[in-house]
Amino acid sequence: xxxxxxxxxxxxxxxxxxxxxxxxxxxxxxxxxIMYAAVMFTFFFVAIATAxxxxxxxxxxxxxxxxxxxxxQAFTLHGVIMIFxxxxxxxxxxxxxxxxxxxxxxxxVSFPRLNWFTFWLYILGCLIALSSLWTGNGFADTGWTFYxxxxxxxxxNVITTLVAAFVLGMASILTGLNFLVTIxxxxxxxxxxxxxxxxxxxIYATAWIQLLATPVVGITLILAILEKYFGIGIFxxxxxxxxxxxxxxxxxxxxxxxYLMILPAFGIMSEIIPVFSRREIFGYRTIALSSASIAGIGxxxxxxxxxxxxxxxxAKTIFSFLTFFVAxxxxxxxxxxxxxxxxxxxxxxxxxxxxxxxIVTFAIGGLTGVTIAMVGADIHLQDTYYSxxxxxxxxxxxxxxxxxxGLHYWFPVVTGRMYNETTAKVAFWLNFVxxxxxxxPMFIAGYYGMPRRYFDYLPEFEIYHQISGVGAAVxxxxxxxxxxxxxxxxxxxxxSGTNPWEGTTLEWHLPSSPPPLENHTKVPYVDFNPYEYHHxxxxxxxxxxxxxxxx
Amino acid sequence: xxxxAYVPEIATSRDGVEHEVQGWQGDFYGGKLxxxxxxxxxxLMFGAMFMVLTxxxxxxxxxxxxxxxxxxxxxxxxxxxxLLVSALTxxxxxxxMRSGDVKGAKLMIWATIFFAFLFxxxxxxxWSLEYQHGVFLGxxxxxxxxxxxxxxxxxxxxxxxxxxxxxxxxxIIIGIGLMLWLLKRINAGLVTPEHHILHWNIAxxxxxxxxxxxxxxxxxxxxxxxxxxxxxxxxxxxxGGHSNEH
Amino acid sequence: xxxxxxxxxxxxxxxxxxxxxxxxxLTTITFIQPSMFxxxxxxxxxxxxxxxxxxxxxxxxxxxxxxxxxxxxxSFAVFIVLFFFTIVIYDVQNFQFVxxxxxxxxxxxxxxxxxxxxxxxxxxxxxxxxxxxxxATHSEH
Numbered sequence: 001x002x003x004x005x006x007x008x009x010x011x012x013x014x015x016x017x018x019x020x021x022x023x024x025x026x027x028x029x030x031x032x033x034i035m036y037a038a039v040m041f042t043f044f045f046v047a048i049a050t051a052x053x054x055x056x057x058x059x060x061x062x063x064x065x066x067x068x069x070x071x072x073q074a075f076t077l078h079g080v081i082m083i084f085x086x087x088x089x090x091x092x093x094x095x096x097x098x099x100x101x102x103x104x105x106x107x108x109v110s111f112p113r114l115n116w117f118t119f120w121l122y123i124l125g126c127l128i129a130l131s132s133l134w135t136g137n138g139f140a141d142t143g144w145t146f147y148x149x150x151x152x153x154x155x156x157n158v159i160t161t162l163v164a165a166f167v168l169g170m171a172s173i174l175t176g177l178n179f180l181v182t183i184x185x186x187x188x189x190x191x192x193x194x195x196x197x198x199x200x201x202x203i204y205a206t207a208w209i210q211l212l213a214t215p216v217v218g219i220t221l222i223l224a225i226l227e228k229y230f231g232i233g234i235f236x237x238x239x240x241x242x243x244x245x246x247x248x249x250x251x252x253x254x255x256x257x258x259y260l261m262i263l264p265a266f267g268i269m270s271e272i273i274p275v276f277s278r279r280e281i282f283g284y285r286t287i288a289l290s291s292a293s294i295a296g297i298g299x300x301x302x303x304x305x306x307x308x309x310x311x312x313x314x315a316k317t318i319f320s321f322l323t324f325f326v327a328x329x330x331x332x333x334x335x336x337x338x339x340x341x342x343x344x345x346x347x348x349x350x351x352x353x354x355x356x357x358x359i360v361t362f363a364i365g366g367l368t369g370v371t372i373a374m375v376g377a378d379i380h381l382q383d384t385y386y387s388x389x390x391x392x393x394x395x396x397x398x399x400x401x402x403x404x405x406g407l408h409y410w411f412p413v414v415t416g417r418m419y420n421e422t423t424a425k426v427a428f429w430l431n432f433v434x435x436x437x438x439x440x441p442m443f444i445a446g447y448y449g450m451p452r453r454y455f456d457y458l459p460e461f462e463i464y465h466q467i468s469g470v471g472a473a474v475x476x477x478x479x480x481x482x483x484x485x486x487x488x489x490x491x492x493x494x495x496s497g498t499n500p501w502e503g504t505t506l507e508w509h510l511p512s513s514p515p516p517l518e519n520h521t522k523v524p525y526v527d528f529n530p531y532e533y534h535h536x537x538x539x540x541x542x543x544x545x546x547x548x549x550x551x
Numbered sequence: 552x553x554x555x556a557y558v559p560e561i562a563t564s565r566d567g568v569e570h571e572v573q574g575w576q577g578d579f580y581g582g583k584l585x586x587x588x589x590x591x592x593x594x595l596m597f598g599a600m601f602m603v604l605t606x607x608x609x610x611x612x613x614x615x616x617x618x619x620x621x622x623x624x625x626x627x628x629x630x631x632x633x634l635l636v637s638a639l640t641x642x643x644x645x646x647x648m649r650s651g652d653v654k655g656a657k658l659m660i661w662a663t664i665f666f667a668f669l670f671x672x673x674x675x676x677x678w679s680l681e682y683q684h685g686v687f688l689g690x691x692x693x694x695x696x697x698x699x700x701x702x703x704x705x706x707x708x709x710x711x712x713x714x715x716x717x718x719x720x721x722x723i724i725i726g727i728g729l730m731l732w733l734l735k736r737i738n739a740g741l742v743t744p745e746h747h748i749l750h751w752n753i754a755x756x757x758x759x760x761x762x763x764x765x766x767x768x769x770x771x772x773x774x775x776x777x778x779x780x781x782x783x784x785x786x787x788x789x790x791g792g793h794s795n796e797h
Numbered sequence: 798x799x800x801x802x803x804x805x806x807x808x809x810x811x812x813x814x815x816x817x818x819x820x821x822x823l824t825t826i827t828f829i830q831p832s833m834f835x836x837x838x839x840x841x842x843x844x845x846x847x848x849x850x851x852x853x854x855x856x857x858x859x860x861x862x863x864x865x866x867x868x869x870x871x872s873f874a875v876f877i878v879l880f881f882f883t884i885v886i887y888d889v890q891n892f893q894f895v896x897x898x899x900x901x902x903x904x905x906x907x908x909x910x911x912x913x914x915x916x917x918x919x920x921x922x923x924x925x926x927x928x929x930x931x932x933a934t935h936s937e938h
Contacts, residue, residue, distance in 0.1 A: 105572075106575070107574060107575065108575055109575065110575045110578065110581050110585065111575070111585060112575065173589075173592050177585055177588045177589055177592075178585070180584075180585075180588055181581050181584050181585040181588065182575075184581075184584060184866070185573055185575075185578055185580070185581040185584070186573055186574070186575060186581075188562060188572065189562045189564075189570035189571070189572060190562070190564060190570065211588055211591060211592060212591060212592070212595055212873075212874055212877055213595075214592070215592040215593070215595035215596040215599070216595055216596070216598075216599045216881075218596060219596045219597075219599045219600055220599070222718075223600075223603070223714065226714055230688040230689055230713075231688065231689060231693070231694065231710075232688060232693075232710030232711070232713065232714055233693065233695075233706045233707055233710045234603060234707065234710055234711070234714075236695075237900050238695040238696065239693075239694075239695045239703060239706045239707065239710075240607070240610075240611070240702075240703025240704065240706060240707050240900050241707065241900065242606070242607075242610075242889075242900050245603065245606055245885075248885050248888075249599060249602075249603070252599070252881060299877055299880070300880060300884075303884065303888075310892075310894060311888055312887075312888050312891035312892055313891075314887075314891055315884065315887065315888040315891070318884070522560065522562070523560055523562045523572045524562060525562040525563060525564040525565070525570060527564055527565065546563075547562070548563060548565070549565055583867075584866065584867060587867045587870065587871070588870065591870060591871065591874040594871075594874050594875070594878065595874060595877070595878060598878035598881070598882075599878075599881070601882075602878075602881055602882050602885055602886075605882065605886055606885060606886065606889055609886055609889050609890055610889060610900070624828075628824075628828060631824055631827075632821070632824065635817065635820050635821065635824065636817075638854070638858060639813055639814075639816075639817045642813050642858050643810060643813055646804065646806055646809050646810060646813065647806055649803060649804045650803065650804050650805055650806035650809075651803065652806060655806075703900070744803065755859055758854055758858045758859045759859075761854060761858075762851055762854050762855070765847050765850045765851050765854065766844070766847050766851070768827075768847075769827060769843035769844060769846065769847050770843075770844070770847075773827060773830075773831060773839065773843045774839060774840050774843065776831035776832070776839065777831040777832060777836050777839055
């Protein structure tokens with residue numbers, strides 16, 4: 001069998017002999033993506049452990065296992081890890097790295113050494129964030145948003161967390177920069193922008209957000225750090241500084257950041273739906289352009305986080321209006337996906353199940369988002385469990401579910417093996433039931449006034465919290481089962497072959513699975529659309545020796 | 552790049568036309584595009600700081616003018632010219648490199664480094680003069696609630712002044728480091744007239760540092776230059792200010 | 798790309814010197830403007846001069862001329878910054894709680910007592926302030 005990227009690699013410095021050093025110094029985009037995934041999912045489970053601890057605490061009114069201050073640190077830790085360490089780098093760092101260059105027929109990203117550097121910058125950021133658990137006065141208790149003025153006066157270790165967020169932001173910027181240049185420069189000959197797979201479009205739109213929104217939060221964090229050390233006064237009301245300005249600057253980045261999370265996830269959806277419906281995607285251009293317009297409009301809606309913070313009425317109205325606008329391109333995507341399945345040959349393999357489940361959960365998450373985009377409703381629902389449930393339906397039920405869909409979908413490309421289908425389906429149903437048990441009661445609790453971030457509550461909310469607690473346990477079981485399935489199948493799953501799903505995009509036309517070090521042996525000339533099916537069969541076929549079309 | 556020897560690949564279309572495949576190795580335009588994208592992040596970063604500055608300018612107009620009037624326009628102006636000339640030497644250095652005159656290019660880079668140090672020296676003098684006048688981060692004048700406290704607007708103006716000129720100075724220091732690294736690469740034969748993307752990008756970086764100063768300088772030093780400068784229209788009124796409602 | 802091609806130093810350097818002279822001239826204008834002309838609008842004039850200087854640097858020193866893709870990306874970034882400016886400054890200008898706000902006026906300040914007003918009209922401003930607070934009290938009852 002030919003050598004795969006697990007057997008040989010290019011390194012940033014020299015030619016190390018040991019396996020470990022070859023992994024640590026590798027500039028191969030596939031290996032870097034795998035390392036990102038390993039680190040990220042480790043942190044993912046740390047954050048889940050924190051969340052489970054909070055759920056146990058909230059299982060009954062009053063203090064169970066922790067006091068209020070610890071609870072504050074727990075939800076901050078959960079938020080910081082989930083947002084900055086897991087979901088923001090998330091899909092771009094893993095699948096953007098592994099799959100995007102394969103999809104456009106490139107040998108690697110444009111700046112492979114920068115990619116290597118970025119990975120280690122990310123690790124550095126993670127270490128700084130974790131170090132604040134054990135240094136100073138304990139982990140920050142501000143929530144992951146670090147709102148001034150409390151973040152400037154609390155004696156917990158906020159500065160370390162701010163520095164970590166800044167370093168992670170730099171890593172995010174450099175990833176986005178690398179992908180933008182890659183997509184502009186390294187597409188296979190013939191592949192113009194409207195012949196790119198839709199996942200690449202998702203990554204492209206995301207990269208623009210990473211590049212142009214992250215610096216704003218970077219400088220905000222720097223200003224907050226300078227504020228704490230030197231007292232420059234920018235966010236300190238006793239010197240005339242305005243804490244609302246902090247909120248403006250923070251959300252100028254952090255709202256586009258949720259589109260940064262969801263756009264590549266939508267990209268995964270747009271890959272899976274046509275392949276498992278064996279039909280050409282409906283409305284290719286509208287999906288591609290809606291990604292771009294979600295990214296564009298996403299810059300202009302941050303103010304809906306400030307409806308109760310003392311913004312002017314006119315600004316509130318503008319922001320509310322612009323926020324409704326985001327629902328339009330999102331809705332277009334949903335119609336396109338459903339229209340693709342219509343009269344298609346739908347095959348309910350696990351990736352498709354995850355994609356279909358997401359259509360349900362994200363629809364709930366998205367539509368509840370529209371309700372709280374209304375200024376009047378938001379004043380009632382702001383900072384209640386309603387917004388918590390909305391956020392988690394959209395991010396867990398949207399981004400993370402599609403991330404899992406992608407993990408199943410591209411598992412054969414990455415490992416050359418197939419996961420166990422039955423186990424994977426059980427894991428999906430556990431997750432799908434779990435998420436609804438966990439978060440749906442929170443909509444009701446939030447509507448009746450259960451505030452977020454409280455470690456105690458009135459007795460009438462007990463039933464909602466207990467249903468949520470059960471749901472959390474079900475999700476946890478589903479997640480453990482899924483990852484156990486992955487790890488087991490990686491070792492002794494069936495060999496998958498290069499194209500188990502009859503996919504049409506270039507990552508399914510590799511010479512071997514797992515792919516060789518420099519991907520395609522020869523770069524094909526792309527004169528076809530990404531999802532060409534005819535009567536349920538892929539249209540484009542290649543002679544894999546010369547990569548010429550033979551259909 | 553020697554350890555990844557690169558031969559451009561050919562992709563052939565169905566009608567037999569051959570197309571050269573762009574690889575990541577030796578991609579001059581890709582390197583340039585990447586660096587421009589990096590500079591956009593700098594634009595956003597300083598843009599956000601200018602936004603903070605303008606935010607408080609709309610709140611504390613007169614205080615800003617007063618505070619600006621107190622800055623040292625002679626030293627600031629001198630530094631403006633220093634940066635201007637350094638941008639020229641940097642540009643000429645790149646031009647010499649591209650035309651094949653490596654020695655002349657190195658001389659120009661050294662000249663740029665000299666001007667960069669000159670800028671930092673003048674900056675240091677300026678800051679220490681301000682320190683002697685009691686205006687510096689952490690001193691009483693910029694703290695709230697004591698006898699020497701300046702008004703809110705001035706505290707915020709000076710807070711941003713030290714932050715922004717400080718970060719700009721930090722960029723100058725990084726630039727010096729980059730230029731020294733560039734000289735090392737030139738001496739090692741890794742940057743040549745045929746392969747000068749590094750020189751090109753560092754020249755771009757230096758122009759960006761200059762560009763930021765082009766806005767930092769008037770915003771801090773010149774808005775209060777007119778001693779009686781209380782007649783300046785409020786830029787906020789362009790956005791339908793509060794006062795227009797009456 | 799053409800910028801990667803070899804150039805002749807003697808024919809190209811003239812352009813650099815011309816740009817230098819232009820920039821020096823604009824810098825001179827920067828210095829004399831506050832005491833010479835348009836003194837009512839120093840801020841706007843200064844930033845306009847800065848803008849012209851920036852464009853010259855961008856187009857000639859940074860070789861942006863003729864770069865379509867890079868030109869678009871730069872315009873996009875600048876547009877986003879300007880949008881942030883517009884919204885945030887607009888918001889602070891139309892701040893509704895200006896009379897109750899702690900940050901917009903302070904006891905020790907000798908400057909203007911209210912936000913976003915011309916201090917040259919401080920008399921009329923205080924009238925407005927009292928009128929505004931009167932309205933506020935009125936609407937509360």
